[in-house]
Amino acid sequence: MRRTVDYYFAPQSPWTYLGHERFAALARETGATVRVLPMDLGKIFPLSGGLPLPKRAPQRQAYRLLELRRFSEALGVPLNPEPRFFPVAGDPAARLITAVAMRDGADAAMQLTGAVTAAVWAQERDIASPDVLAALLAECGLDAARLDQSGQPEVQARYDAQTQAAIDASVFGAPSYVIDGELFWGQDRLDFVARQLRA
16 A cells, blocks of 8 residues: 655754655655655744744753764764754745645655755755755756745745644654654654554
8 A cells, every 4th residue: 555654844954854865765665655745843833842943951952963963973964063054944945845846746845855955954055045945946957937936825825734734733843754644753763654654
């Protein structure tokens, strides 16, 4: 049976970056259908008890950096734990990924998501910049018109709907994967996602 995964994420999240390529490979291996659903964590955190990074306690911020280094090394994924362009607004990239998903399909949206997350965490690029987003579209071989389309009301409405769907699914962090109504939070839960998809 072909399974469907609702893939909720924030494109500026380092954890999304660390898990994205492994999740994409898992989806290909198992033949899973992926619904690519960037969401607005700024709307989700207040409902779930989460805090933006600058408002977290110092010891939590310090431990986050330690864990990012650990996962980067363990996974062999290059990552700068304190990149030049972070914190960064994720909405422009999220809307662009949404526009690509709407017009080019999930595979193209997955490709762009990988490029966007790597731009932040491995390449020191500003994903809030229209010039950077245009360059990422070109690097992925996608239509340059998607950037203008990402500002259209229908794309914002879809992005808002994805965020509401995440709230309704009890999502509280990124990345999250929902399979048959069951929530898996975090790139470090991909082993459980794999078990579910292979069952």
